Amino acid sequence: MLGILVRRGADFAAAEDAVQDALVEAVRVWPADPPRDPKGWLVTVAWRRFLDATRADVARRRREGLVDDEPAPGPASAVDDTLQLYFLCAHPSLTPSSAVALTLRAVGGLTTRQIARAYLVPEATMAQRISRAKRTVSGVRLDRPGDVATVLRVLYLVFNEGYSGDVDLAVEAVRLTRQLAAAIDHPEVAGLLALMLLHHARRAVRTAPDGSLVPLAEQDRGRWDTALIAEGVAILQAALARDRLGEFQAQAAIAALHADAPTAAETDWVQIVEWYDELARLTDSPVVRLNRAVAVCEADGPRAGLAALAALDDALPRHAAVAAYLHERDGDLATAARLYAEAAHAASTIAERDHLTRQAARLNTRRGR
Structure with missing residues (x-):
């Protein structure tokens, strides 16, 4: 929904507000009257909320001529805008750290506390950083994709939070990184995908049935996903052969050495x-x-x-x-x-x-x- 509104001309902060309004309206209306096309309903309501807010704000009246007419009712596009939105949030007007923080909060689904922990800063500091990023892109048309390295950093942090068990985002991060690797031929993109696959191969045994953590040395290696390990190792070997080492390739190499050891003692x-x-x-x-x-x-x-x-x-x-x-x-x-x-x-x-x-x-x- 954010991707659709931004592509139609909404600035990021206004689009985010409109999407939240639409979701609240859905909670209120859907139990009694569920729509046949939920995504189309949400997009239509969010777009109306954006137009209403735009018309009500005198400072933004000049932009009314830039937005498209309301789309005709009908099924919403099935195109996945998520990865594109990651690139748009990594806007050139933002510093890499601010772009990562904004994307993690607005698109990645992480809380401010989780982002602060990933950056080793107080939560209040990170909240200010995200607010400044939103102010920076307010009124900026997000039509220029940002740096690939920034997007890689976002995907890496989203995967880490999903892998930690706080929020289940690991599968989504792997899916988006696969899309990125298919679109961009770069050894660090491949390195990140290999790293995710090698870690994800162990996810099923990282916790016991009662939810307690199982350290790497105590995990049942027979239950690791060997297909994911083989895929990750193959991707990593191809990336390393290009002799353009980056941090994600190095991390993947460490993960591959752990995966290659038959027992913890043989690492x-x-x-x-x-x-x-x-x-x-x-x-x-x-x-x-x-x-x-x-x-x-x-x-x-x-x-x-x-x-x-x-x-x-x-x-x-x-x-x-x-x-x-x-x-x-x-x-x-x-x-x-x-x-x-x-x-x-x-x-x-x-x-x-x-x-x-x-x-x-x-x-x-x-x-x-």
Whole structure:
């Protein structure tokens, strides 16, 4: 609906308001009188709301001549505008970070809190960033697609939120990335698709029937989706052969090494550390360095992992959880239990909080014995 209204000439903020009005009207009307063509009904009502708001606003009267007449009643187009809308929200007038934030909020379905967590900033800061982005594009005709790299970043973050279990967006992100890979021949687009497929192949076993998290080392690898793994590896190999390495290809290479190991004990951690080094060079991300510390622990021992962790800010999300794991591996159960409890207190999801709480309880029980 947003895509249709924007394509007809509505500015983004006004289109978003009109769509929300139409959805509220649907909640009110549909239980007693459901439409035969729900999408067509919603588009028609949203367009009328947009025209009414445009005519009522004196500052926008000059734009009335730019909008098309109301379309004749009939079935709505079945064309999927979602990916196109992602590109339009990545507008050249916005900075990449603002474009990503706006798209995640308005199109991707993420909450402001989820976006703030992904960017490691306070929720209030992210709310201001999104508001500024909306003001920037207010009155700007979204007819120039933005940068592919910005769209890739949006799809990556949408997939991560879906994969975390907070919202079920992973399948949608994979679908849109497949569309993008079919339209654009670029190794980083292929790298992102490979990364998604390799992670998604493990989704069915990431949680137990009771909803609790299952760490990678404890997952039933026989239940991983081998078809998705094979597809992801093939896509990644073709991308890497082009010798234009990017961060999504590097992340996919790490995921492929995990997928290739028959058991957790047979994981090639030395090569994973090397890929994390490449990824850190490409991104200079503290989150990458945090994950690298775990890989270093597995490859060279817990003392080496703790040394790698010491260089990082302990305010980083998941820092306490990683430190707890490394101290446990080093045999310091008291410190590990305390850090697991701290990490549980700061956890962003119930499943993560419960998992970390159980880890702290497990170590305290061992110490008691």
